[in-house]
Amino acid sequence: MASGRAITGKAVSINNHRPQRPVTRRDFEIAVICALPLEANAVEAVFDHYWDDDGPPYDKARGDPNTYSTGTVRRHNVILAYMPGMRKANAAALAANIWPSFPNIKLAVIVSVCGCIPLTPDGDEIVLGDVIISDKVVQYDLARQMPE
Structure with a gap:
């Protein structure tokens, strides 16, 4: 069995070595956004580890009403953002507040x-x-x- 797989010409390790706990919320680069609890539950199921279990939760920017969970998926530190409900207004509010709280997000799914x-x-x-x-x-x- 191979120890990695090829993705766009790069070998990627598939081991589950957990990265170190991020020092600040600036250390998160991936956000997963869900509108419904059903969706968030599915994402939570693929988290390998919850940083929220290892210490106090990361703070948020002042005035950010969003709720977040933090953890890892494979070797990536990930935030899970919970929308308060469906519709564009909720999505726009979440998007407006996620960036000040987690300013280094490079991929939002x-x-x-x-x-x-x-x-x-x-x-x-x-x-x-x-x-x-x-x-x-x-x-x-x-x-x-x-x-008419």
């Missing part, structure tokens, strides 16, 4: 349940656990209702 796409373009069924990566965003709620 939104994890969500997909409730509207039953089949792939090829006709294959989409099932629980499938990963869907979009190359487009459609703002479905920007419309005008006409009287």
Whole structure:
């Protein structure tokens, strides 16, 4: 069995050596954002370790109302950001506050349940656990209702 795998020409270790606890919130570079508890529970299940279990939680920027968990996924220090609910206003508020609290985030991933796409373009069924990566965003709620 190989000790690594090739990703874009680089060998990546797949061992589970946990990195050291970050000194400050500036040491986090990956954020995972979830709107629903169901989504956050799925992300929490893949955390290898919770930094919140090893000491006091990291502070936040003044006025940041967001709730965060911190931990590791493989060798990466990750924050999990919990949105207070669905909708654009909640997403915008979270985005506006996450950057001052965690200023070195380089990758933010939104994890969500997909409730509207039953089949792939090829006709294959989409099932629980499938990963869907979009190359487009459609703002479905920007419309005008006409009287007729």
